[in-house]
Amino acid sequence: MAARVEACSPCHGKQGEGTGDVYFPRLAGKPAGYLYNQLLAFKNGRRKYPPMNYLLEYLGDPYLQEMAEYFAEQRPPLPAPAASDVSTQVMQKGQALVSHGDPARQIPACGSCHGPALTGMEPGIPGLLGLRPNYVSAQLGGWRYGTRTAKAPDCMQQVAARLTEADVTAVAAYLASRPAPISAAPAPKGAYVLPFACGSEPD
Amino acid sequence: MRAEANRIEEAELFSFSPILGLLLLPFIASVSAQAQQQAAVGGNDIVRRGEYLARAGDCIACHTAPEGRTFAGGRAMPTPFGMLYSSNITSDRETGIGKWTAEDFYVTMHRGRFPDGGLIYPAMPFASYTKVTRADSDAIFAYLKSLPPVNQRNREHELRFPYNNRQLILGWRTLFFSEGEYKPDPSKSAEWNRGAYLVEGLGHCGMCHSPINALGGTSQSDAFKGGLIPMQNWYAPSLTSNREAGLGDWSIKDITDLLKTGVSARGVVYGPMAEVVHNSLQYLTDDDTKAMAVYLKSIAEPAARPPASSALPTTESSLLISLGKTVYDARCATCHGAQGEGKPPHWPPLANNQSIEMESAVNAIRMVLNGGYPPGTEGNPRPYGMPPFAGLLSDNEVAAVVSYIRTAWGNRGAPVSAREANELRSAPLN
Known part of the structure; x- marks a missing residue:
């Protein structure tokens, strides 16, 4: 399978560990259901990034599922947290939002869906560790402006719509500062109850 | 007289009962078109045959939008003259072709005109479809009619002046369109x-x-x-x-x-x-x-190979080619082989590969920049992909490696410049 997904490696690394480019995400260890949803979204053009749309356009869904499973099974070590240039104040704001959310603004804690260890949950919720701040803020921005969408109810769009630019910067910086947990594996399906309905994680 | 009366009855049948006409016409026409029906799929099952032929015509490629309903149209098709949107060809009576007769459909395919006589933009390949037999056209129509209707209004084209004037199509037709079914060449098999x-x-x-x-x-x-x-x-x-x-x-x-x-x-x-x-x-x-x-x-006509000609000065070419070999050995040789022999069929040979050597280097440059997967097919459902090198190689390195593969191992292509490589970085990907 590694040879079949060689085309992914210049941007995502041989094992999906990520590369030097801060906008290309780590794939390794994310739940297969999440990765499959993204592959489908790129294939169908719902998620727009022409180099990805182009690569996947004529591949069969079972093959995309296989690719998703391949990267979900990879366990290269998480990168060491990158040094951040944001202030302590911003970092604290990020920590507060990630850990507790902001109930007054109906913003849930990231961990309430992405898991207490932020490693995601099978089958559809991705882990948030090992991602660079630029990638996280670009994706949150994409949701805020509606350029990234997912199956309805599009929970991330609802959450991101309540975030300000400053929130996004703080969350992205804090997430990237987190050290690797003992186990980077996503929680099993149904390990905890989601605070609200999410199209990507049915039931 | 008897025959005369029959003919009139038949004509009436066709004009007053499109459904019966649908059933009868293919039968009548298929007799004359037998030569081309030798490999017909579906036998007498006209809908199955139509489905097969619709695939042979790749109708779905244009008449289905990404994430859209099959054959409901609405796919944006950029042209040098503006944006065209494909039409709904489902059996919906209001927004599709549900009110059409087999005759309407044939005329559209054959003459490039809507049933009301309106002119069709030649993005619809009617200059090719005109060659399709009546029997095959009828089968495709029967297939489309058999599919569930989708109520989805056609989107207006967005063409620039003066191309938004459909009368211009008349000029195009005079120059480029000749109507007529395919005429078998009796000297061929x-x-x-x-x-x-x-x-x-x-x-x-x-x-x-x-x-x-x-x-x-x-x-x-x-x-x-x-x-x-x-x-x-x-x-x-x-x-x-x-x-x-x-x-x-x-x-x-x-x-x-x-x-x-x-x-x-x-x-x-x-x-x-x-x-x-x-x-x-x-x-x-x-x-x-x-x-x-x-x-x-x-x-295919065997043609003598002309000597490779390049716009680049010889010294620049040789520098490029020597850098290209370095890039090739580091990045490409593992899959495509030190001598460009490849590992067919999944890693294509580059030596003696016409698509590498041909005068236009566009495809070779694009493959290096964007990589690509062959299509997933029944015969090859899990294709191997070529990695995109746009982020890893400079314009100069892309030009170098393409120049190298176009000239190494007896290949007779011409070197390409960094500028050509750079220009294709912004080429549309899909």
Whole structure:
């Protein structure tokens, strides 16, 4: 399978560990259901990034599922947290939002869906560790402006719509500062109850 | 008198009962079209036959939008003249072709005019579909009518002045359109004629594999001579020149492998041709694929190779080629082999590969920049992909490695410049 997904490696690394480019995400260890949803979204053009749309356009869904499973099974070590240039104040704001959310603004804690260890949950919720701040803020921005969408109810769009630019910067910086947990594996399906309905994680 | 009366009855049947007409017409027409029906799929099941033929015509490629309902149209199709949107060809009576008769459908395919006489933009390949027999047209129509209706209004085209004036199509038609069903060549085999019918008609190969002039048309004498596909910036190689994609020195097996699975011992399809194999060619029967191969092989003209000519000064070329070898050995040789021999069919050979050597280097440069997957097909459901190198190689390195593969191992292509590589970084990807 590694040879079949060689085309992914210049941007995502041989094992999906990520590369030097801060906008290309780590794939390794994310739940297969999440990765499959993204592959489908790129294939169908719902998620727009022409180099990805182009690569996947004529591949069969079972093959995309296989690719998703391949990267979900990879366990290269998480990168060491990158040094951040944001202030302590911003970092604290990020920590507060990630850990507790902001109930007054109906913003849930990231961990309430992405898991207490932020490693995601099978089958559809991705882990948030090992991602660079630029990638996280670009994706949150994409949701805020509606350029990234997912199956309805599009929970991330609802959450991101309540975030300000400053929130996004703080969350992205804090997430990237987190050290690797003992186990980077996503929680099993149904390990905890989601605070609200999410199209990507049915039931 | 008796016969006379019968004819009148028959005519009345057709004009007053389109449904009965639908059933009868194909039967009558199929007798005269028997020669081209030799490999018909579905036998008497007109809907199944229509489904097969609709695939041979790749209707779905344009008439279905991404994430849209099948055949409901609405796919945006950029042209040099503005944006066109494909139409709803489902059986919906209000927004599709539910009110059409088989005659309406045939006239549309055959003459490029709507049932009310309105002119159709030639993005619809009616210059090819005009060659389709009445029987085949009727089968496709019966198939489309058998599918569930989708109520989705057609989107207005967004063409710039003066192209938004449909009367201009009359000029285009005078220059580039000649109406008429395919006429079998009695000096050729039934197989050859079947291949020609599919390639020139439903397959509408000439829509891409012919040079497109500034008027958006192809003249008859340039058919299948290759051309840069407008807006997509992929080069559709000539099917008649063995220096391009002419298949004269390919074995029938290599050609049928390529058409049916997307990969072969001689080369692999990427880009727009991956779409064609994925949505259309992989579904053709072995007989039809072979017929196309026989025809395609026959139209390739052996041509003497001209000496490679390059716009680049010799010193720059040799510097590029020597840098190119370094890049190649580091990045490409593991898969494509130190001598460009490849590991067919999944890692295509680059040595003696026409698509690398041909005059236009566009496809080779694009493959290095963007990589690509061959289409997933029944014969090759888990294709191997070429990595994109846009982020790893500079313009100079891209030009160098392409120059190297175009000139190494006896290849007779010309070196390319960093500027050519740079220009294709912004080429549209899909």
